[in-house]
Amino acid sequence: MCGIVGIVALSDIIREPIGRIIRRCLERLEYRGYDSAGIAVIEGSKLVVKKGKGKIQELAKKLEFDHTHGIVGIGHTRWATHGKPSDENAHPHVDCTGTIAVVHNGIISNYLELRHELESKGHVFKSETDTEVIAHLVEEYLRQGLPVFEAFKRAVARLEGTYAIAMITTLEPGKIFFARLTSPLVIGVGDGLKLVASDIPAVLEYTNRVIVLRDGEIGYVTPTEIYIEHNGKPVDWKQRVRVITWSLDMASKGGYPHFMLKEIHEQPLALVNTLSGIEISQIKEVCKLIESADRIFITGAGTSYHAGLVAEYLLVELAGVDVHTFIASEYRKFLNLADDGDVLIAISQSGETIDTLMAVRAFKTRGCRIIAISNVVDSTIPRESDIAVYTRAGPEIGVAATKTFTTQIAVLTVISLVLARERGMLRPDEYNFLMSQLQEVPKLVETIIRMHEPKCQVLAKYLKDKTNVYYLGRGLGVPIAMEGALKLKEIAYIHAEAYPAGESKHGPIALVETGYPVVFTVLDDYYVDAIVGNVMEMKARDAFTIALVPRKYVTKFGKLCDFVFEMPNIDYRLSPIPYIVPLQLLAYHTSVLRGLDPDKPRNLAKTVTVE
Numbered sequence: 001m002c003g004i005v006g007i008v009a010l011s012d013i014i015r016e017p018i019g020r021i022i023r024r025c026l027e028r029l030e031y032r033g034y035d036s037a038g039i040a041v042i043e044g045s046k047l048v049v050k051k052g053k054g055k056i057q058e059l060a061k062k063l064e065f066d067h068t069h070g071i072v073g074i075g076h077t078r079w080a081t082h083g084k085p086s087d088e089n090a091h092p093h094v095d096c097t098g099t100i101a102v103v104h105n106g107i108i109s110n111y112l113e114l115r116h117e118l119e120s121k122g123h124v125f126k127s128e129t130d131t132e133v134i135a136h137l138v139e140e141y142l143r144q145g146l147p148v149f150e151a152f153k154r155a156v157a158r159l160e161g162t163y164a165i166a167m168i169t170t171l172e173p174g175k176i177f178f179a180r181l182t183s184p185l186v187i188g189v190g191d192g193l194k195l196v197a198s199d200i201p202a203v204l205e206y207t208n209r210v211i212v213l214r215d216g217e218i219g220y221v222t223p224t225e226i227y228i229e230h231n232g233k234p235v236d237w238k239q240r241v242r243v244i245t246w247s248l249d250m251a252s253k254g255g256y257p258h259f260m261l262k263e264i265h266e267q268p269l270a271l272v273n274t275l276s277g278i279e280i281s282q283i284k285e286v287c288k289l290i291e292s293a294d295r296i297f298i299t300g301a302g303t304s305y306h307a308g309l310v311a312e313y314l315l316v317e318l319a320g321v322d323v324h325t326f327i328a329s330e331y332r333k334f335l336n337l338a339d340d341g342d343v344l345i346a347i348s349q350s351g352e353t354i355d356t357l358m359a360v361r362a363f364k365t366r367g368c369r370i371i372a373i374s375n376v377v378d379s380t381i382p383r384e385s386d387i388a389v390y391t392r393a394g395p396e397i398g399v400a401a402t403k404t405f406t407t408q409i410a411v412l413t414v415i416s417l418v419l420a421r422e423r424g425m426l427r428p429d430e431y432n433f434l435m436s437q438l439q440e441v442p443k444l445v446e447t448i449i450r451m452h453e454p455k456c457q458v459l460a461k462y463l464k465d466k467t468n469v470y471y472l473g474r475g476l477g478v479p480i481a482m483e484g485a486l487k488l489k490e491i492a493y494i495h496a497e498a499y500p501a502g503e504s505k506h507g508p509i510a511l512v513e514t515g516y517p518v519v520f521t522v523l524d525d526y527y528v529d530a531i532v533g534n535v536m537e538m539k540a541r542d543a544f545t546i547a548l549v550p551r552k553y554v555t556k557f558g559k560l561c562d563f564v565f566e567m568p569n570i571d572y573r574l575s576p577i578p579y580i581v582p583l584q585l586l587a588y589h590t591s592v593l594r595g596l597d598p599d600k601p602r603n604l605a606k607t608v609t610v611e
């Protein structure tokens, strides 16, 4: 995830250097990315680009953003996906002639093909990013004699993936060209001034009138004009101008009261970006390493450890490999086993968690090869690993991990499926079927949020006064129960424990009395009868039972349980992502009803860098 902005204004409207305006807009988008930033402004007839690695405030000082003058400019704050954070990879990106500048949020999944094609035509690339192809593509179509807007449209039509783009050029210096597919983009409608931006907070200081662009829309703005097309036909946008009444603070959370809720709702997009950003050639490399290993170890802390438990289940069941998963701080448990024939998969959204880093370093001393799964490009753990696979969830500000958990599982599921296929454990038709169901998961998550959030709010009213909750599951339902319990514990401060449901009779059930909440995660047909038995045991002790079950079992569990969440009938091996979503929402709403701040739970830090 990145933040983009563009502004174009009449010269008598603009009363301060445009670089300062762009800098302030970018500061309001910094929650979308903060590893590098840059601006491009047309000063007189020249395109001036200032960009680099680092935080906006430091760069603005160093590169003198505030002393850049003009009436049109664009800016970018980056969250690296393709290419590590560096001065070269920072946006804006320019073409060979230095007359076109582009900023982009999203992922161009066919950028390698486009880059090879453009290089064969003589274009010279300066960065490792996917975005740079856009500037060169436009240049290429201009070379063929097309007018700027036509060249821009032709270039955008070649792109696959997700994008919000803003482009300026000295050839038409009073315009910002834009396009949107999946990644968000809004237009700020001022008098004698127009803005384009990834999110509303960036424009609010200058106008409270906005148009939220829709997928497939493309066009340009001038200080006094807005032109939008869809499928080649002009769009009548006048009825779509919204007046924003939010405060600036609310706006930086996209209108959500907390970052955590925003990040839960962002999961469909984070999953689309992660799945579309996966390079199968890299996954095959990962699989080759796993295939050549004697033993596979997986490690992580907290939520990342739970993603590791899901991966262990999938790798064993789908691909038939020998896996040992351990909590990062307990790495010594397996260290004596590890040698140079083994592989360690280290999962860490931040890439900086000290326990996970220590495990990585210790296993490296034994000669193990390391595969990192992380959300932060070029952070320490990926840097010290043999292969780094990145999730593309964008920055997570809320302390509790949500979208980074589901995107970690998405990556680990793809690895398990590809490995299973390569090892002949899945037939091509089974593999294709599961892969295509996986692509549907982001949509399912969207539906689950819509259908189940009101139910979570009702259930939260019941949970808010409780002191203990059990989360019970079997098979893949166990790590999901563990993650659900962790969420409730850390942000609602309610004691929540997870167990394999079969274990409940070996001790935990002793605590159960009237009204004791017990949440069941039912993913797999194989365990349905056993879990029905566990529900009956809890009911016999007057527990308050809640179950997440596939649609086909709703009637069965509806008769037994006090509360049932209907979940999609998909292959249970793809269910961990959808199943965690209602449990995240439940924890969030319980926290809010208890008067707590879910974004900043007491005693916790987003990244734990001390042992």
Ligand code: F6R
Binding pocket: 300, 301, 302, 303, 304, 305, 347, 348, 349, 350, 351, 352, 353, 356, 399, 400, 401, 402, 486, 490, 606, 607, 608
């Ligand atoms: C829980 C949570 C933590 C992290 C853990 C590991 O909501 O966020 O349990 O999962 O501290 O962090 P990373 O993944 O950055 O290594």
